[in-house]
Amino acid sequence: MCHCSKEAEPKTKEDLEMEKVFAQYAGQKGALIPVLQKSQDIYGYLPAEALKEISKRLQIPLSKIYGVVTFYAQFHLKPRGRNIIRVCLGTACHVRGGAKIVEAVTNAIGIKDGETTEDLRYTFESVACLGACGLAPVMMVNDDTHGRLTPDMVKGLLEQYE
Numbered sequence: 001m002c003h004c005s006k007e008a009e010p011k012t013k014e015d016l017e018m019e020k021v022f023a024q025y026a027g028q029k030g031a032l033i034p035v036l037q038k039s040q041d042i043y044g045y046l047p048a049e050a051l052k053e054i055s056k057r058l059q060i061p062l063s064k065i066y067g068v069v070t071f072y073a074q075f076h077l078k079p080r081g082r083n084i085i086r087v088c089l090g091t092a093c094h095v096r097g098g099a100k101i102v103e104a105v106t107n108a109i110g111i112k113d114g115e116t117t118e119d120l121r122y123t124f125e126s127v128a129c130l131g132a133c134g135l136a137p138v139m140m141v142n143d144d145t146h147g148r149l150t151p152d153m154v155k156g157l158l159e160q161y162e
């Protein structure tokens, strides 16, 4: 016997989490940024469907939401890798060969600055300064700082991050 039900599509765990967020911020002014932040925490990025739902629930035009999301660097419209690689190209790191580290990352994992590997293992970004100029050239992977790098150290270091 068929036990299919004709109920609406089951919601994902993430959608259910978002319901709590919408309930928490219902009717509040200035809710957009915190709701976007929580949505990104829940999904790992801001999927188009999630933005549509936020637009509907907060009654804010989708175009305005995209304006906000693209203005702030903290928001991401595409999935991010499990490991975030940040290579510094600030002055101190630039002078000490930061560009060679960028090249070494690309050679090691096959993606360029701003890209994410297909298996979502890595996202690679260059940044202006990581605040560790004394260790130049510097790369961070997640919360780990790796300083005084040479290009031949990069591949081995990245392999440690699953």
Ligand code: FES
Residues within 6 Å of the ligand: 088, 089, 090, 091, 092, 093, 094, 128, 129, 130, 131, 132, 133, 134, 136, 138
């Ligand atoms: S310039 Fe690279 S850490 Fe500051």
